[in-house]
Amino acid sequence: MTGTERRGVRFGAMMGDNGIWLVSNASSGSNDDAALAALEECLAANDLGLVGRTVFPEEELPTPDALDAAGVECVAVFAGDGTINSLIAGLEGWGGAVLVLPGGTMNLLYQRLHGDRPLEDVISLVASGAAQKRRPGVIRSEHGDAYAGLLAGPGTSWGRVREAMREANVAELAAGTVEAINETLGGEMIACADPPLGRDEGYPLVMLTPRDHGIEVAGYYAGSAAEYLEQTWALLKRNFREGPHDALGTERTLRLTSTQGNPFGVLVDGEQVDAAASVEFVLAACGVDLLATEADAR
Known part of the structure; x- marks a missing residue:
């Protein structure tokens, strides 16, 4: 079901x-x-x-x-x-x-x-x-179920920065922030391939949020210096939802694909996993x- x-x-x-x-x-x-x-x-x-x-x-x-x-x-x-x-x-x-x-x-x-x-x-x-x-409703994929939400793309490297902040690890925080910036600016872009949604060139970060009626899709971007600083601040505050983004609609089934055909990172309820170059996500009932x-x- x-x-x-x-x-x-x-x-x-x-x-x-x-x-x-x-x-x-x-x-x-x-x-x-x-x-x-x-x-x-x-x-x-x-x-x-x-x-x-x-x-x-x-x-x-x-x-x-x-x-x-x-x-x-x-x-x-x-x-x-x-x-x-x-x-x-x-x-x-x-x-x-x-x-x-x-x-x-x-x-x-x-x-x-x-x-x-x-x-x-x-x-x-x-x-x-x-x-x-x-x-x-939950988001189901080969990487398990997401009950709270799912993030895909090189922007998920910010998850490591958040963990370093929580553990007050200053050295890891500094190194992780530099890595996250580099990955977000120059890393793989993620596209909503099936159905096609949003920008053809994809996004550095795609958020999927489970609802009872479907999966809400949002693409986060940083197209200018001001937008990038806004996104960085939102990420460091542990609230991805505050950053600049496109609301892409609600779907029951969705396939995300890296635009260069390489594996990409996924945060499933905040836990990092490595995905393939293309992953299907479907709406399912909690077990x-x-x-x-x-x-x-x-």
């Missing part, structure tokens, strides 16, 4: 005494000890006890068999997009549900499922049975139920 599945099943009160399994990642953007302690207090205040926990990557992510053996029906993940991606992918086909919480830098999947609601309100709604199981408190998952 392509697109989203509407489960229409309310979730929360049915958990009974089974409790929640919590997955966290201490290296994520907003996931320090104080934030974790506040989260646990909020869960306890809403009578959502913890029956298990995983600290990733020090510990392996829970498997469907392990969760079933523990009688768990809900896994809450308080981490960034990369950890969330790994967890959801590993739970494909599981009969329980995943509660995505804002433990990362941008929390894009959280926003799709819960809008601008604060974490405390989301947990309260889940506990009261007001959340619903959803299978939102496990996610809990949503918005009327419609975006």
Whole structure:
């Protein structure tokens, strides 16, 4: 099935005494000890006890068999997009549900499922049975599923700069910034080949954003010094969406191709992979139920 599945099943009160399994990642953007302690207090205040926990990557992510053996029906993940991606992918086909919480830098999947609601309100709604199981649209390719978003092109080298910023690695930041500038200005261009969209010469960076009804396509560019500086600032702020770009429409299937026939880089939910010279991306339904408190998952 392509697109989203509407489960229409309310979730929360049915958990009974089974409790929640919590997955966290201490290296994520907003996931320090104080934030974790506040989260646990909020869960306890809403009578959502913890029956298990995983600290990733020090510990392996829970498997469907392990969760079933523990009688768990809900896994809450308080981490960034990369950890969330790994967890959801590993739970494909599981009969329980995943509660995505804002433990990362941008929390894009959280926003799709819960809008601008604060974490405390989301947990309260889940506990009261007001959340619903959803299978939102995701971007599927040979490189796995993207739940939050996907970036393609030499501009994805900025992902390494972002990691260096997060880890406060000054030497790597300096070297990575120079490399990213060189790759963005002189690297491979990426074209939307099928269907043909946007500029024939392609873009240094193409962003794909999953929605329930299709894949939103945007081509980012830097045609002048002013635009380049604007793009650089947006990238360094970890928000690609603020840079100058062309909105290219919404598609259910899309093929991206490097204009010179060479492999190109891809960031799948922020994680770097190396792609071939041409890759097809399709809209698909998420392989496990996610809990949503918005009327419609975006």
